[in-house]
Amino acid sequence: MNLKVVLVFLALSLITIFALAYVLLTSCGGSSLPPRCPSVSPRAQPWTHPGQSQLFADLSREELMAVMSFLTQKLGPDLVDAAQARPSDNCIFSVELQLPLKAAALAHLDRGSPPPAREALAIIFFGGQPQPNVTELVVGPLPQPSYMRDVTVERHGGPLPYHRRPMLATESAQMWTHLKEVEFPKAPVFLASVFNYNGSTLAALHATPRGLRSGDRATWIALYHNISGVGIFLHPVGLELLLDHRALDPAHWAVQQVFYLGHYYADLGQLEWEFKAGRLDVVRVPLPLPDGASSLRSRVSPGPLPPLEFSPQGSRYSVQGHLVESFLWTFTFGHGAFSGMRIFDVRFKGERVAYEVSVQECVSIYGADSPKTMMTRYLDSSYGLGRHSRGLVRGVDCPYQSTMVDTHVLVGQGAVQLLPGAVCVFEEAQGLPLRRHHNQLQSHFYGGLAGSALVVRSVSSVGNYDYIWDFVLHPNGALEGRVHATGYINTAFLSGGEESLLFGNRVGERVLGAVHTHAFHFKLDLDVAGLKNWVVAEDVVFKPVAAPWSPEHQLQRPQLTRQVLGREDLTAFFLGSPLPRYLYLASNQTNAWGHQRGYRIQIHSPLGIHMPPDSTMERALSWGRYQLVVTRRKEEESQSSSIYYQNDIWTATAAFADFINNETLLGEDLVAWVTASFLHIPHAEDVPNTVTLGNRVGFLLRPYNFFDEDPSIFSPGSVYFEKGQDAGLCSVNHVACIPHLAACVPDLPPFSYQDL
Numbered sequence: 137m138n139l140k141v142v143l144v145f146l147a148l149s150l151i152t153i154f155a156l157a158y159v160l161l162t163s164c165g166g167s168s169l170p171p172r173c174p175s176v177s178p179r180a181q182p183w184t185h186p187g188q189s190q191l192f193a194d195l196s197r198e199e200l201m202a203v204m205s206f207l208t209q210k211l212g213p214d215l216v217d218a219a220q221a222r223p224s225d226n227c228i229f230s231v232e233l234q235l236p237l238k239a240a241a242l243a244h245l246d247r248g249s250p251p252p253a254r255e256a257l258a259i260i261f262f263g264g265q266p267q268p269n270v271t272e273l274v275v276g277p278l279p280q281p282s283y284m285r286d287v288t289v290e291r292h293g294g295p296l297p298y299h300r301r302p303m304l305a306t307e308s309a310q311m312w313t314h315l316k317e318v319e320f321p322k323a324p325v326f327l328a329s330v331f332n333y334n335g336s337t338l339a340a341l342h343a344t345p346r347g348l349r350s351g352d353r354a355t356w357i358a359l360y361h362n363i364s365g366v367g368i369f370l371h372p373v374g375l376e377l378l379l380d381h382r383a384l385d386p387a388h389w390a391v392q393q394v395f396y397l398g399h400y401y402a403d404l405g406q407l408e409w410e411f412k413a414g415r416l417d418v419v420r421v422p423l424p425l426p427d428g429a430s431s432l433r434s435r436v437s438p439g440p441l442p443p444l445e446f447s448p449q450g451s452r453y454s455v456q457g458h459l460v461e462s463f464l465w466t467f468t469f470g471h472g473a474f475s476g477m478r479i480f481d482v483r484f485k486g487e488r489v490a491y492e493v494s495v496q497e498c499v500s501i502y503g504a505d506s507p508k509t510m511m512t513r514y515l516d517s518s519y520g521l522g523r524h525s526r527g528l529v530r531g532v533d534c535p536y537q538s539t540m541v542d543t544h545v546l547v548g549q550g551a552v553q554l555l556p557g558a559v560c561v562f563e564e565a566q567g568l569p570l571r572r573h574h575n576q577l578q579s580h581f582y583g584g585l586a587g588s589a590l591v592v593r594s595v596s597s598v599g600n601y602d603y604i605w606d607f608v609l610h611p612n613g614a615l616e617g618r619v620h621a622t623g624y625i626n627t628a629f630l631s632g633g634e635e636s637l638l639f640g641n642r643v644g645e646r647v648l649g650a651v652h653t654h655a656f657h658f659k660l661d662l663d664v665a666g667l668k669n670w671v672v673a674e675d676v677v678f679k680p681v682a683a684p685w686s687p688e689h690q691l692q693r694p695q696l697t698r699q700v701l702g703r704e705d706l707t708a709f710f711l712g713s714p715l716p717r718y719l720y721l722a723s724n725q726t727n728a729w730g731h732q733r734g735y736r737i738q739i740h741s742p743l744g745i746h747m748p749p750d751s752t753m754e755r756a757l758s759w760g761r762y763q764l765v766v767t768r769r770k771e772e773e774s775q776s777s778s779i780y781y782q783n784d785i786w787t788a789t790a791a792f793a794d795f796i797n798n799e800t801l802l803g804e805d806l807v808a809w810v811t812a813s814f815l816h817i818p819h820a821e822d823v824p825n826t827v828t829l830g831n832r833v834g835f836l837l838r839p840y841n842f843f844d845e846d847p848s849i850f851s852p853g854s855v856y857f858e859k860g861q862d863a864g865l866c867s868v869n870h871v872a873c874i875p876h877l878a879a880c881v882p883d884l885p886p887f888s889y890q891d892l
């Protein structure tokens with residue numbers, strides 16, 4: 137053996153020793169830690185399939201920018217960025233997706249026709265024209281627009297007068313400037329000594345509508361103490377001003393009246409004068425403390441972590457662009473910038489159940505003894521339910537491992553705004569069996585399925601309130617829509633009289649939690665086994681019957697009533713009128729048992745008056761008259777509310793009530809419209825925030841003879857074992873595998889947040 141061979145042999149031995157030592161060391165280290173679970177927090181993937189339908193996806197940043205540059209070119213050089221626009225300027229107020237016509241969308245989805253042109257709807261404020269107006273333009277085709285079409289008259293029956301326009305941030309800022317620079321200097325002593333006003337410690341909240349008749353733009357503005365880090369909503373100081381801001385030149389704006397502690401004054405100058413003369417009763421309101429009752433800062437140090445949900449074997453859904461797919465469901469989600477959350481082309485096991493399920497409007501109506509609060513009827517679509525969908529917080533707003541999806545909006549400013557993490561998609565473990573049975577009669581067995589559902593969620597933070605919108609898809613084919621209200625309540629100054637308590641509870645030293653209603657309107661464009669559907673109502677009546685085997689005895693026997701509701705007037709169920717306990721949309725297809733395949737509509741909403749019919753504002757909110765209406769679907773009846781109603785609530789140009797004109801519903805494409813609402817009498821426990829628990833309403837769409845049996849029996853998570861079997865064996869009972877399959881460390885994404 138020569139030296140060369142010995143050296144090679146030695147070198148190989150050393151390498152082997154090091155390799156063995158490395159393997160031993162790493163495997164020891166590895167055995168002390170369970171392995172990482174497969175990646176279980178799918179990131180939203182971009183749209184990559186060129187053939188895949190993108191019909192309902194919100195406009196991308198690139199598309200929004202393309203529309204902006206096209207319009208900027210077409211509409212001329214005097215366009216101003218909406219973020220800087222004065223009322224007398226021309227500006228592009230908003231750009232969002234123009235939904236395709238349903239016939240064209242279905243031709244593409246179901247029959248392979250080319251997709252309809254992707255289009256945008258742009259709303260233009262023409263404050264600089266001789267006849268100031270709002271104009272709606274459809275712009276297309278995207279991504280390279282070449283045409284625009286004025287749709288204002290076809291949609292609104294005529295031109296849109298300028299006073300109906302939603303507020304720009306600049307107008308609101310200019311109103312505050314007017315108060316600070318023109319009005320407040322009239323009462324420096326009063327403001328400083330009664331409210332500790334130092335130039336920054338007051339902030340404004342507006343009542344809407346802005347006036348008492350069409351054409352008005354005069355807003356009651358209430359003042360609240362403003363301290364950094366604390367919601368202003370719980371700190372009214374009792375002073376309210378009525379500012380007329382109808383003139384396009386802010387130099388002509390003027391405060392018309394001032395309200396303080398139950399009395400009305402011409403302006404702040406009069407208050408100052410009476411205060412200095414010692415003739416004014418005042419209530420001095422100290423500045424709130426940064427960590428006082430209205431603060432959301434934690435009052436204790438963090439304790440052990442709450443329970444955490446995770447999917448040990450990886451997620452059971454995927455998100456690509458706006459398309460969500462699970463082993464049972466597929467749908468596309470989106471946001472109307474104003475109307476809010478919506479889902480389209482919802483399919484269970486490949487079969488379409490709904491074409492569109494969407495939020496339409498979110499209203500709250502207030503009462504109190506101050507002018508600002510008694511005037512308030514917020515129509516939140518005007519502010520923008522989609523536009524105000526702000527970043528969700530992992531682990532609080534959505535389960536920690538949710539898929540967070542960014543959206544883009546273009547409203548009230550010329551630049552595209554990114555809303556990071558505005559939507560989350562997750563699978564919700566419900567902690568409740570969807571079904572179970574423990575059998576003890578004759579044979580002994582157990583069968584069950586843990587409840588879990590696929591959820592898409594966004595939260596609209598509109599002013600004081602936060603509305604949590606969920607569409608929830610269950611493994612038995614049921615589809616749920618629900619909204620929870622949380623956030624700060626709106627309050628009024630408690631002026632002291634017993635009468636104040638007619639309008640709510642006292643929730644602070646001088647704070648009235650003002651009574652209000654929350655009402656939500658949903659559109660359910662169901663396609664139950666095809667487009668041709670019927671409305672069927674079923675219930676039960678008790679009929680006396682002589683017992684056949686003993687005719688001298690009478691039984692009260694329940695029997696079914698079944699009625700096809702063939703016209704719109706029969707399917708408009710007023711609030712408070714009894715709704716058939718079973719109401720469903722049926723197809724002319726039948727299931728294996730010969731029954732019409734159907735989907736049942738259940739509404740979860742307490743009953744109560746919405747708005748008296750003789751109110752001049754009622755027509756604009758006429759959807760709230762009804763718990764449920766089924767109408768024939770029409771493109772020109774695509775939305776039940778309008779962003780122009782908030783600032784002209786007396787002129788409902790396309791009132792929902794007019795959709796109901798007794799048309800036939802037999803074998804037509806049908807839309808169900810659902811109102812869900814609740815009364816809120818704020819109480820001590822609404823401070824600092826209203827809790828979601830109990831403040832939830834919504835609807836449920838459930839299969840009714842749609843299938844031949846409960847489809848959840850095919851769920852891969854079903855559990856069955858019987859007497860004599862060892863339920864602890866993984867081969868017998870899937871749940872017994874959990875300690876092995878889930879013996880891994882959750883692969884949690886790092887926490888980040890970019891929306892403050």
Ligand SMILES: [Cu+2]
Pocket residue numbers: 621625652654816826
């Ligand atoms: Cu409330």
